[in-house]
Amino acid sequence: MENRSNNSNTMDMKELSEALNKSELSGSKHDDEKPLYNKDIKNISAFLKKAELFRCEHNWEEAFKKYNEVISLDPNFLNIFYERGFTYLLAACINKYNNSFKDNEIVNNLKIAVEDINKQIKSSGDHYVYYFILGLAYKQLGNLESAKINFDKAKGLNKEIDIKKCILRFDKR
Numbered sequence: 001m002e003n004r005s006n007n008s009n010t011m012d013m014k015e016l017s018e019a020l021n022k023s024e025l026s027g028s029k030h031d032d033e034k035p036l037y038n039k040d041i042k043n044i045s046a047f048l049k050k051a052e053l054f055r056c057e058h059n060w061e062e063a064f065k066k067y068n069e070v071i072s073l074d075p076n077f078l079n080i081f082y083e084r085g086f087t088y089l090l091a092a093c094i095n096k097y098n099n100s101f102k103d104n105e106i107v108n109n110l111k112i113a114v115e116d117i118n119k120q121i122k123s124s125g126d127h128y129v130y131y132f133i134l135g136l137a138y139k140q141l142g143n144l145e146s147a148k149i150n151f152d153k154a155k156g157l158n159k160e161i162d163i164k165k166c167i168l169r170f171d172k173r
Contacts, residue, residue: 085116
């Protein structure tokens with residue numbers, strides 16, 4: 001995250017993405033549960049890579065299938081509900097822009113995104129990225145009060161984040 005502009009000490013969307021790739025938001029959370037077998041871990045890794053590829057290709061249904069396969073193997077896999085929720089948010093926003101989905105499909109995807117991000121917060125605890133993405137989902141749903149609450153929580157957890165700049169960059173996607 002060294003690539004900050006000279007005029008700003010704030011985080012933008014690129015830096016948010018980099019934060020998601022750090023170890024603090026990846027891996028499997030297992031406390032008193034039985035350990036995963038190597039085969040399961042390899043499958044999870046393969047499913048996640050495929051899901052990310054499908055997400056990049058905007059092949060939403062295949063991405064959701066792969067995320068669901070990870071959840072079926074390990075519902076406690078740290079960050080899995082964030083990943084799936086973020087994918088639902090992207091699908092809704094991109095398809096809204098392209099007029100590819102009906103309005104009820106877009107709203108349904110946004111509601112699932114909200115549910116998934118809330119599950120992630122419940123299982124993993126507070127992280128500014130979760131609240132920022134939750135705020136975006138609420139914003140897209142037109143629930144500006146909930147959006148503001150979540151953007152404020154994100155800002156409270158990371159004072160360096162420039163919410164307005166991040167929203168603008170996300171809206172340009």
